[in-house]
Amino acid sequence: MSERVKSTKKSSGAGGPQAAPEDPREDPVKAAKADAALPALGILGMLRWAWTQLTSMRTALFLLLLLAVAAVPGSLFPQRPANPSVVTQYIKDHPDYGKILDSVQLYDVYSSAWFSAIYILLFISLIGCVVPRAIAHYRAMRSQPPRTPKRLSRLPEYGTLVLPAEAGVPASDAIEDAAALLKKRGYRVEVRHDDGARPSLGAERGFLKEVGNLVFHTSLIGVLVSVAVGGLFGYSGQRILVEGDTFVNTLVGYDQFTPGTNFQSSQLQPYSIQLDKFQATFDRESKGKFGQPIDFTADVTTKENPGAPAKKEVLKVNDPVTLGGTSIYLTGNGYAPVVTVRDGKGNIAMQGPVVAKLQGENYYSSVVIKVPDAKPDQLGFAGFFLPTAFVTDKGISFSGDPDLINPQLSLNSYYGDLGLDKGSPQNVFELDVKDLKQLNGRDLKAGGITLAPGSTYTLPDGKGSISFDGVKKYVGVDIHHNPGQLSALIFALLAVAGLVVSLYVNRRRVWVRTGTHEDGRTMVEYGLLARGEDHRLAGEAVAIRGLLADAWGLDSQKLPSERADNGPADAQPADAAAEGAADASAAMPSEDFIQSTAGSHESKKDQ
Amino acid sequence: MFPINETMGQYSELFMLLAAGTYTVAFIAFAWDLAKSSKALRTVDLKAAAAAGKSDAATAGPASADSASADSGAKVPVAAGAVRGAAADADRAAGHLAGPAGRAERPSSSVSGRAEAPGSGAGRTANASMKYDAERRVPARVAVALTVLGAAIHAAGVLTRAVGAGRVPWGNMYEFLTTGAFVAVAVFLVVLIRRDLRFLGTFVVGLVIIMLVAASVAYWTPVGHLVPALQSYWLVIHVSIAVLSSALFTLTFAMSALQLVQSHRQKTIAAGGEDKLGFMRLVPSALSLENLSYRINAIAFIGWTFTLMFGAIWAEKAWGRFWGWDTKEVWTFVIWVVYAGYLHARATRGWTGTRAAWLSIVGYLCVVFNFTIVNQFFNGLHSYSGL
Ligand code: HEM
Numbered sequence: 004m005s006e007r008v009k010s011t012k013k014s015s016g017a018g019g020p021q022a023a024p025e026d027p028r029e030d031p032v033k034a035a036k037a038d039a040a041l042p043a044l045g046i047l048g049m050l051r052w053a054w055t056q057l058t059s060m061r062t063a064l065f066l067l068l069l070l071a072v073a074a075v076p077g078s079l080f081p082q083r084p085a086n087p088s089v090v091t092q093y094i095k096d097h098p099d100y101g102k103i104l105d106s107v108q109l110y111d112v113y114s115s116a117w118f119s120a121i122y123i124l125l126f127i128s129l130i131g132c133v134v135p136r137a138i139a140h141y142r143a144m145r146s147q148p149p150r151t152p153k154r155l156s157r158l159p160e161y162g163t164l165v166l167p168a169e170a171g172v173p174a175s176d177a178i179e180d181a182a183a184l185l186k187k188r189g190y191r192v193e194v195r196h197d198d199g200a201r202p203s204l205g206a207e208r209g210f211l212k213e214v215g216n217l218v219f220h221t222s223l224i225g226v227l228v229s230v231a232v233g234g235l236f237g238y239s240g241q242r243i244l245v246e247g248d249t250f251v252n253t254l255v256g257y258d259q260f261t262p263g264t265n266f267q268s269s270q271l272q273p274y275s276i277q278l279d280k281f282q283a284t285f286d287r288e289s290k291g292k293f294g295q296p297i298d299f300t301a302d303v304t305t306k307e308n309p310g311a312p313a314k315k316e317v318l319k320v321n322d323p324v325t326l327g328g329t330s331i332y333l334t335g336n337g338y339a340p341v342v343t344v345r346d347g348k349g350n351i352a353m354q355g356p357v358v359a360k361l362q363g364e365n366y367y368s369s370v371v372i373k374v375p376d377a378k379p380d381q382l383g384f385a386g387f388f389l390p391t392a393f394v395t396d397k398g399i400s401f402s403g404d405p406d407l408i409n410p411q412l413s414l415n416s417y418y419g420d421l422g423l424d425k426g427s428p429q430n431v432f433e434l435d436v437k438d439l440k441q442l443n444g445r446d447l448k449a450g451g452i453t454l455a456p457g458s459t460y461t462l463p464d465g466k467g468s469i470s471f472d473g474v475k476k477y478v479g480v481d482i483h484h485n486p487g488q489l490s491a492l493i494f495a496l497l498a499v500a501g502l503v504v505s506l507y508v509n510r511r512r513v514w515v516r517t518g519t520h521e522d523g524r525t526m527v528e529y530g531l532l533a534r535g536e537d538h539r540l541a542g543e544a545v546a547i548r549g550l551l552a553d554a555w556g557l558d559s560q561k562l563p564s565e566r567a568d569n570g571p572a573d574a575q576p577a578d579a580a581a582e583g584a585a586d587a588s589a590a591m592p593s594e595d596f597i598q599s600t601a602g603s604h605e606s607k608k609d610q
Numbered sequence: 611m612f613p614i615n616e617t618m619g620q621y622s623e624l625f626m627l628l629a630a631g632t633y634t635v636a637f638i639a640f641a642w643d644l645a646k647s648s649k650a651l652r653t654v655d656l657k658a659a660a661a662a663g664k665s666d667a668a669t670a671g672p673a674s675a676d677s678a679s680a681d682s683g684a685k686v687p688v689a690a691g692a693v694r695g696a697a698a699d700a701d702r703a704a705g706h707l708a709g710p711a712g713r714a715e716r717p718s719s720s721v722s723g724r725a726e727a728p729g730s731g732a733g734r735t736a737n738a739s740m741k742y743d744a745e746r747r748v749p750a751r752v753a754v755a756l757t758v759l760g761a762a763i764h765a766a767g768v769l770t771r772a773v774g775a776g777r778v779p780w781g782n783m784y785e786f787l788t789t790g791a792f793v794a795v796a797v798f799l800v801v802l803i804r805r806d807l808r809f810l811g812t813f814v815v816g817l818v819i820i821m822l823v824a825a826s827v828a829y830w831t832p833v834g835h836l837v838p839a840l841q842s843y844w845l846v847i848h849v850s851i852a853v854l855s856s857a858l859f860t861l862t863f864a865m866s867a868l869q870l871v872q873s874h875r876q877k878t879i880a881a882g883g884e885d886k887l888g889f890m891r892l893v894p895s896a897l898s899l900e901n902l903s904y905r906i907n908a909i910a911f912i913g914w915t916f917t918l919m920f921g922a923i924w925a926e927k928a929w930g931r932f933w934g935w936d937t938k939e940v941w942t943f944v945i946w947v948v949y950a951g952y953l954h955a956r957a958t959r960g961w962t963g964t965r966a967a968w969l970s971i972v973g974y975l976c977v978v979f980n981f982t983i984v985n986q987f988f989n990g991l992h993s994y995s996g997l
Contacts, residue, residue, distance in 0.1 A: 064954040064961060068969075071947040078940040078984070085934065113935050230933070239930065288614040291832035299838045320838040321928050332930040483930040491932065495919050502915060506908050536956070538905065 057124070058131030066125040073121050077112035080104060084111070126224060133220050140213045147193045148205035151514045158514075158530030160544035166555055168523030177517040177525050177555070178202040184550050185513060203516040212535070215504030218497055225494030233487030237263040238270070245339045245356045245477040249277040252327060252482070270484070272327030277304045279315075281336060281476040285405050294365060294405050301333055301478050318480070328484055335479030337361050337368055340388050340412050341472040346377035347465055353377070356475045359388040360432045365402035366390045370412065371434045373421055377467060381421045384469065385434040386414035386452070412471050414452040416443040416462055442466060510534040511543060527551065612776025619774035619833035623826070625767030626788055630822040632760035633795075633815050639753030640811030646749055648889040740805040740894055740902060750808045754799075757815060761795045768792050774833040780849045781836045783985060787825035791818045794857040801861070805902070809892045813864035844924035848917060855913030856977055858906050863974035865903040866967040872896040873964055900963060904956055907970060911949045918946050941980035948973040 056062055081089040090110045094101035108115035155161055166172050172180070175196065182192045182204050190206035240257035242250050250256050252274050284298035301318040305326055316324050323330040339356035346352040352374045359368035372384035391404035392411035400413060417439035423429060442463055445451045449463045454471035461468045515529040529547065533540045552558065768789050772779040779785045798814045801807055836845070873896035875887045893899070921942060926932040933939060952969040955961035 060954060060958045061961075064951055064958050067947055067951040067954060071944045071951065074940055074944050074947070077935055078937040082935060085936070286835050289616070289832060289834040292834035295834065296837055297835040298841075321842040321844075321924075323927065323930065330930060332928070334929065481930045485931070488926065488932060492923070495922075499912070499915055499919065503912060506912065536904065538901065 054131065057128050058135075063125070063128050063132065066121060066128060070121050070125060073118050074112070076109055080109050080112075082110060082112065084114070122227075126227060129220055129224060133217055133224075136213075137217050140210070140217065143213075144210050148191060148207040148512060151195060151203035151205055151516060152530070155514055155516060155528050155530035158532050160531035160540055162529055162544060162548055164527040164529075164548070164551055164555070164557060165520075166525035166527065166557070168525075170525070170555060172525055172555060174200070174517040174519050174525055175202055177527055178204055178515060180554050181515045181517070181527070181529075181551060182206075184554055185515075185547070188547070188550070190513060201516055201518045203514060206513040206515075207511070209508050209510035209534075212505050212508040212510045215501040215506075215508060218501030219505055220501075222494045222498035222501060226491050226498065229487035229491035229494060231487070233263070233485040233491070235263050235265045236270075237483070237485040237487070238266045239481065239483045239485075241334075241479060241481055243335075243358055243477055243479050244276075244278040245358065246278055246281060246475045248477075249275050250480070251275045252329070257482070272307075272329075273309060274311075274327040275306045275309070276324070276326065276331060276480075278302075278478060279304055281478050283336060283405070283476070296405065299333060299336055299478075301336075318478075329482050330484075332481045332483070333478055334481045335361075337477055337479075338366060338388060338390060338407070338410075339475045339477045340370065340410070341475055342372060342412075343470040343472055344372065344374045344377065344382060344384075344467065345469075346374070346382065346467045347380065348378055349467075350378070352382070352467070356477070358431075358477050362387070363402075365405045367402040369432065370414065371432055372414075372469075373423065373431070373434065375421050375423045377418075380418040380466060381423075382462075382467060383417040383419075383421055383434050383436070383439055384414045384452075385417075385436070386412065388412050390474075407474055410456055410474055412452075412454040414443070414454070414469070415441060415445075416452060416466075416469070417441050418466050509537045509539060509543075511537065511540065513547065614776060614833055614835065615774045616833060617774075618770045622767045622770035622774055622833075625763050625770060626822060626826060629760045629764035629767055630819055630826075632756055632763060633819050633822070636753050636756035636760055637812060637815045637819060639749050639756055640808070640815060643747055643749035643753055643808065644812060644889045644892055647747055647892045651891040652888055740807060740898065742806045747808070750811070753811055753815075754802065754808060757795065757811070758799060760815075761792065761799060764788075764792045764795065771833065775835070777836060778846050778850075780853065781840055781845070782831050783829040784825050784831040786849070786853065786981070787821050787829060790853045790856060791821035791825070793853050794818055794821070794860050797854070797857045798861060801906075807861075809894075810861065810864050810868070813868070814861065817860060817864070839928055842924060842927065844920060844927065848920040848924050851913050851920065852917040855910045855917055856981075858910035858913065859974050859977050862903040862907045862910065862970055865899050865906075866970040866974075868893050869896045869899040869903065869967045870964060870971075872899060873967075896963070900967065903970060904966075907949065907952060911946075911953060914942075914946055914949060918942055937984055938980070941976065941984050945973055945976045945980060948976055 081093050083090050093110075094105060097104075104110065108117070112118055152158070166177065178194055178196075182194045185192050185204070185206045188208075190208040192204055192206040194202065194204045196202045238261065240260040242256065242258050244250055252271050254260060254268055254271065279302045281299070281301045283296055284300075286292050286295045286297050299320050303316050303318050303324065304313050305316055305324065306313050307327060318324050318331065318333050320333050323332045325331070337359055339358050341356045342354070343351060344353040353372070353376060357370055357372050359370045361367075362369050366389075368388045370384070370386050370388045372382075374382040374384075387400070389400060389402040389409075389411045390406060391402055391408040392400055392413075393403040393409075394400045400411070417434070417436055419439040422435060422438060429435070441447060443449050443452050452460045452469065454460055454469070456471055456473050459468055459470040510533065512532045512534075513529060515527065517525060517527050520526050529544075529551070531540055531544050531547070768779050771785065771788065775781070775785075780789050794814060795818050798807070798810070868890075871887065872890055872893055875885065875890050876896055879885055921939070922932040925934065925936075925939070948969060952966055952973060955966040955969055
């Protein structure tokens with residue numbers, strides 16, 4: 004980009020009218036000069052040099068490609084933010100290099116020092132590009148179109164028109180006609196009468212292209228900042244709700260909570276949401292996907308504040324509920340068998356739904372029941388819940404369907420000290436049996452416990468009993484608050500708009516010069532130049548030619564004057580630039596004028 | 611939710627097979643066209659070169675003066691043509707060095723002018739503007755007709771699949787592939803209306819056959835409903851744009867690959883080497899391939915930007931965060947950055963031409979990787995491949 008900026012400056016600066024494409028051959032020289040000057044520059048010079056390097060297009064390209072490469076490892080190794088336990092397991096499974104990968108942050112790729120370094124450099128480079136470019140473009144937009152080059156025939160698109168003497172349009176009128184026409188076509192036009200005999204005009208359009216490019220790149224910075232804001236002030240958490248449960252948005256209400264760096268608990272608005280009913284629908288139609296879930300619907304009752312009126316809402320996958328600045332998402336569901344456990348003294352030690360954790364196909368789930376209140380011994384149960392129990396010949400049970408067709412709870416039981424009284428946190432989904440004595444199990448004399456709804460099993464040794472009362476459903480919800488979200492969206496949309504504009508608006512310059520031939524005819528020549536990629540320049544040349552011809556009542560097709568193709572050999576930009584720099588209004592050699600009218604029409608195949 | 615119609619699903623599979631068969635015949639016709647046209651072009655070239663050699667013996671001299679193979683140029687008429695080509699190519703190379711600023715002034719006109727110069731001889735490439743010319747290429751017409759027929763059958767296959775499943779036909783790998791292949795053919799045929807890209811036929815139709823076969827063999831899935839996570843209008847928006855962009859990337863991939871071959875061939879010929887890749891005569895010059903693929907890539911990049919954005923919006927709806935560096939998201943991002951790199955490369959001195967073509971190819975390989983490997987072997991939230 005730096006190259007572009009330089010040339011823009013050149014064109015808008017006081018001294019340098021820029022008529023021709025940037026001279027490619029001039030840059031190596033410039034570069035060589037810069038290189039040669041390097042050692043003499045000192046620290047400031049070095050810094051300036053480094054800055055120029057960083058903001059060059061080549062560096063931007065390099066950093067972009069580097070960013071692409073650097074993003075890849077995050078998909079190859081488990082990532083901590085997504086799944087911390089998988090990372091821990093991975094390190095355990097790979098004792099040889101697991102730790103080494105950790106030391107180079109390969110489990111935290113997207114917050115790693117090296118990944119951050121790349122994108123921060125990229126964005127510094129971006130700012131270093133955008134700011135000077137914006138300034139240059141602002142100047143360019145306010146300055147007049149560049150002076151008319153001396154030899155229009157060297158422009159990529161060139162043509163001439165001849166007005167017969169009897170048409171009665173003198174050169175000065177013809178140029179005004181052309182100016183009016185180009186203005187109507189959206190060009191900004193400046194007419195130059197400074198040389199009376201050969202008036203000319205310069206016109207330019209498509210400033211929006213550069214604006215689009217700048218908006219696009221600036222918006223990318225906006226997206227990045229929005230994401231950062233979200234990370235600072237946002238928060239997220241999870242909660243499991245069994246039918247009938249209510250969640251209140253306070254820190255203790257969450258099962259798991261991840262605050263942003265700048266989170267304050269006062270941010271939480273104490274709304275509540277109650278799960279009234281959850282319904283899962285399974286595919287009963289197609290053979291291949293029989294039993295696959297096709298709909299999850301949760302009916303909930305919400306209150307914006309403890310005192311606010313209750314509201315019935317429906318929570319579905321892909322359709323979150325928004326409350327108190329947060330969004331609540333349905334991310335999981337399962338079964339919660341309701342059990343009653345009586346202890347050795349015959350008292351109810353525990354009663355209620357137990358969340359069964361999904362383990363496999365068709366809601367095959369694991370169940371852990373801890374009964375710390377049982378007396379004289381604490382009780383623990385571990386096993387499985389099957390919504391539709393099947394048993395193979397070998398005695399292995401599995402779930403044949405996700406619906407509750409033949410629900411079954413099969414458990415082992417333990418007694419002893421659950422270790423809950425020590426106050427150290429425990430995973431509710433795991434039972435540590437180290438310090439427990441087993442009562443029931445498939446390989447014990449008493450056998451395992453197998454319960455259908457409504458049945459009760461009495462534990463051996465008078466330790467108590469367990470009843471399977473019924474099944475409720477539960478949902479897992481994610482709760483998110485991301486204050487950067489909306490602005491990220493707006494910037495992203497702006498970026499796309501800028502991108503489209505910058506790719507599809509064409510920046511073009513047109514020059515027209517008129518003159519009177521000795522025999523009284525009015526000669527008109529015009530040339531077009533595009534900046535950047537523009538495959539429709541030739542079409543524009545034809546369109547302008549047609550408009551001019553119409554305006555003067557000429558038949559544009561019959562005029563044998565168009566010359567389509569200037570090979571690089573005859574259009575040396577350096578010459579053109581030099582000529583442009585010279586007094587543009589100097590009289591044009593008339594041979595040049597006439598000569599180019601002899602161009603053939605047929606090479607113009609490609610529009 | 612519409613009911614499943616298994617019969618429709620079976621019809622659909624039948625249509626897919628029929629389409630694949632038709633495409634295979636079209637493929638053969640395209641290959642025949644390449645072979646035949648290259649032979650015809652070679653004869654024309656030889657004649658033209660011979661004529662040029664006779665009448666232009668004088669010009670061959672000066673032209674060869676600034677060429678490495680000066681002596682051979684003076685001896686053999688055919689080589690005289692090659693020398694002309696060489697001169698043109700040297701200009702081209704200069705144009706490349708000049709960077710896009712210099713080059714973009716005339717995306718194609720300067721090249722076409724020279725390519726069509728009389729007696730441009732053995733180094734010749736097809737019309738750079740990629741417009742149809744008067745010449746009738748019967749095998750190519752047959753091939754296009756067959757492709758249209760195949761596409762019609764294919765469309766029936768996609769439609770019956772949609773009816774059979776009672777929803778948009780892009781909910782699992784099988785459907786992505788079959789529908790994606792259809793979109794690729796459709797885009798190709800639409801572009802064919804305005805540009806003569808028939809030289810890409812073998813490439814595009816070949817890829818489409820591979821996609822259809824892979825779908826039927828490796829990813830076959832019966833018609834079925836969508837899991838709740840996929841039941842969203844965002845599926846319609848996000849995936850359709852992704853498939854469309856991928857189809858465009860498929861075209862540019864083919865063009866960039868051909869560009870590399872063509873540029874190698876042009877260099878060889880410019881250096882006075884033998885033209886071993888005669889069939890490439892039918893293919894336009896490397897520069898015009900690059901220019902057109904840039905334009906298509908620009909459209910596809912906008913499409914991919916939308917894919918990325920809509921994906922993020924959908925992720926926000928479904929999972930509560932718009933970006934989480936899920937495997938699929940990572941690769942979508944990588945593809946986006948690679949193509950952004952491609953667009954920058956086109957504006958960077960020394961990175962246009964061959965290097966840009968490589969970036970376009972790498973980008974496409976990432977697209978393929980994202981679709982195949984990532985869907986199957988990486989676990990992520992996007993485990994919807996239906997396998
Ligand atoms: C976050 C990193 C960047 C991304 C994703 C990005 C993306 C893009 C895209 C997609 C385009 C093509 C659209 C257009 O022509 O406007 C583009 C163009 C451009 N970018 Fe970037 N860019 C990034 C950083 C930079 C940086 C750091 C620079 C400056 C060194 C830069 C300079 C340019 C220039 C000059 C163009 C116009 C190219 C032309 O005229 O064809 N970009 N960029």
